[in-house]
Amino acid sequence: MTLGWIVLIAVGVLVLGVIGIYNSLVMLGKRCDNGWAQIDVQLKRRYDLIPNLIETVKGYLKHEREVLENVTKARTQAINATGVKDQAAAENMLTGTLRTLFAVAENYPDLKANTNMLALQEELVSTENKISFARQHFNDTVMQFNTKVATFPANMLAGMFGFKERDFFELLDEVQREAPKVQF
Amino acid sequence: MYDQIAANKRNSFILVFCVTAVLVALGYFLGEYYGFGYYGVGFAVAAAVISALFSYYGGAGMILGVSRAKQIEKKDHPQLFNVVEELSISAGVPMPKIYIIDDTAPNAFATGRDPEHAVVAITTGLLQKLNRDELQGVMAHELSHVQNRDILFSMMVGIMVGSIVMISDFFLRSMFWGGGRRRDNEKGGGGLLIILALALAILAPIFARILQLAISRQREYLADASAVSLTRYPEGLASALEKISGDREVLEVANRGTQHLYIVNPIKPFEERAKSLLSTHPPLAERVARIRAM
Numbered sequence: 001m002t003l004g005w006i007v008l009i010a011v012g013v014l015v016l017g018v019i020g021i022y023n024s025l026v027m028l029g030k031r032c033d034n035g036w037a038q039i040d041v042q043l044k045r046r047y048d049l050i051p052n053l054i055e056t057v058k059g060y061l062k063h064e065r066e067v068l069e070n071v072t073k074a075r076t077q078a079i080n081a082t083g084v085k086d087q088a089a090a091e092n093m094l095t096g097t098l099r100t101l102f103a104v105a106e107n108y109p110d111l112k113a114n115t116n117m118l119a120l121q122e123e124l125v126s127t128e129n130k131i132s133f134a135r136q137h138f139n140d141t142v143m144q145f146n147t148k149v150a151t152f153p154a155n156m157l158a159g160m161f162g163f164k165e166r167d168f169f170e171l172l173d174e175v176q177r178e179a180p181k182v183q184f
Numbered sequence: 185m186y187d188q189i190a191a192n193k194r195n196s197f198i199l200v201f202c203v204t205a206v207l208v209a210l211g212y213f214l215g216e217y218y219g220f221g222y223y224g225v226g227f228a229v230a231a232a233v234i235s236a237l238f239s240y241y242g243g244a245g246m247i248l249g250v251s252r253a254k255q256i257e258k259k260d261h262p263q264l265f266n267v268v269e270e271l272s273i274s275a276g277v278p279m280p281k282i283y284i285i286d287d288t289a290p291n292a293f294a295t296g297r298d299p300e301h302a303v304v305a306i307t308t309g310l311l312q313k314l315n316r317d318e319l320q321g322v323m324a325h326e327l328s329h330v331q332n333r334d335i336l337f338s339m340m341v342g343i344m345v346g347s348i349v350m351i352s353d354f355f356l357r358s359m360f361w362g363g364g365r366r367r368d369n370e371k372g373g374g375g376l377l378i379i380l381a382l383a384l385a386i387l388a389p390i391f392a393r394i395l396q397l398a399i400s401r402q403r404e405y406l407a408d409a410s411a412v413s414l415t416r417y418p419e420g421l422a423s424a425l426e427k428i429s430g431d432r433e434v435l436e437v438a439n440r441g442t443q444h445l446y447i448v449n450p451i452k453p454f455e456e457r458a459k460s461l462l463s464t465h466p467p468l469a470e471r472v473a474r475i476r477a478m
Contacts, residue, residue, distance in 0.1 A: 035276075126267070130269065133273045133414075136274060
């Protein structure tokens with residue numbers, strides 16, 4: 001009788017433990033998904049802002065056609081990218097072309113004084129920040145998830161239930177590692 | 185971080201418990217002293233429960249009201265909204281409401297019972313003085329308070345400790361003006377009770393103040409550190425703190441019950457209000473040095 005109880009309690013504790021680990025894995029996974037969705041929201045916002053920006057600067061930057069085209073091209077590429085790695089590469093390129101655009105715009109005093117441009121610039125700076133903060137947050141959650149998946153005892157169950165370590169959102173080159181700063 | 189959240193919830197509970205105990209003791213002695221016996225305890229318990237519920241649900245509104253803060257929309261200050269939104273993404277908390285205090289003294293605070301009901305408030309003086317990076321640093325500090333649930337505990341401290349101080353002040357004043365001589369002659373040991381009551385009335389505010397002190401300093405260092413981990417740019421917050429510390433303007437709306445909420449102590453050492461040497465904030469130079477060392 002006593003032995004029966006002990007076995008029963010042991011099994012009960014084990015089942016509760018498994019449920020707890022499974023649930024925490026699911027929860028951490030959901031957090032990662034949510035973090036990724038946040039990045040998407042911000043990226044989408046940047047795509048929406050770029051046509052406005054091009055529209056505003058077009059009149060001033062008649063002789064800088066190539067710069068504008070690069071931004072548009074990078075935007076299209078970023079919109080069509082799939083998968084974490086491709087997306088990261090395309091977004092980094094878009095950030096780079098935008099930076100060039102703002103650097104070029106620096107040479108046009110009329111453009112610098114345009115209120116529309118100033119407001120757009122604030123929105124773009126903010127969106128850049130939001131993107132990088134959303135990435136930072138995403139990477140934090142991925143790290144929590146991966147740590148959980150890789151450490152005992154969750155690692156025993158992770159394989160069984162099909163939880164795999166996830167990719168980080170990595171920045172590809174050294175220059176882009178610093179915070180995007182658009183000066184005007 | 186999760187430890188900090190748990191600690192803040194636990195501390196809030198302990199605070200409510202201690203305040204209740206102090207109020208009950210006060211009620212008991214007042215009841216004995218004025219001769220209405222255990223009704224004093226009953227009133228004290230009722231007062232403690234009401235004050236706890238009120239602090240929890242109405243505290244933020246009361247603090248904002250006392251500080252004469254007004255809520256603003258995105259169109260009123262797009263940059264401030266953007267900065268706060270960026271940081272709420274970084275901290276993984278919902279976007280807080282934003283309030284403005286129309287005062288030239290540079291300062292800011294956060295309050296609310298949880299991240300879903302959080303509020304950040306900033307003075308117009310601070311908004312004018314800071315550039316974008318510095319504003320980001322200051323707001324990151326405030327968002328850290330939200331993220332760590334410091335806002336819950338400091339709000340409860342502000343309201344509940346404030347009420348103890350108020351009740352004790354009232355009691356002390358009534359003693360000085362000669363109220364409550366009624367039962368002294370009829371009851372043996374009345375003198376002892378008076379001494380106890382008096383001691384309690386004096387001790388209560390001191391106890392309250394020390395509690396407030398003990399919690400604030402570590403909290404500010406921690407919020408500075410979390411702020412840097414949110415922005416990854418220590419210089420923003422460091423230079424903002426330097427700008428704020430160099431300023432000698434006085435924030436009239438701050439008082440003893442709300443001073444611990446602010447990013448830098450709004451009560452300046454040269455002011456009449458700073459009678460006590462106890463301080464709720466660590467020295468600014470020390471904070472800036474620690475931030476720069478990160």
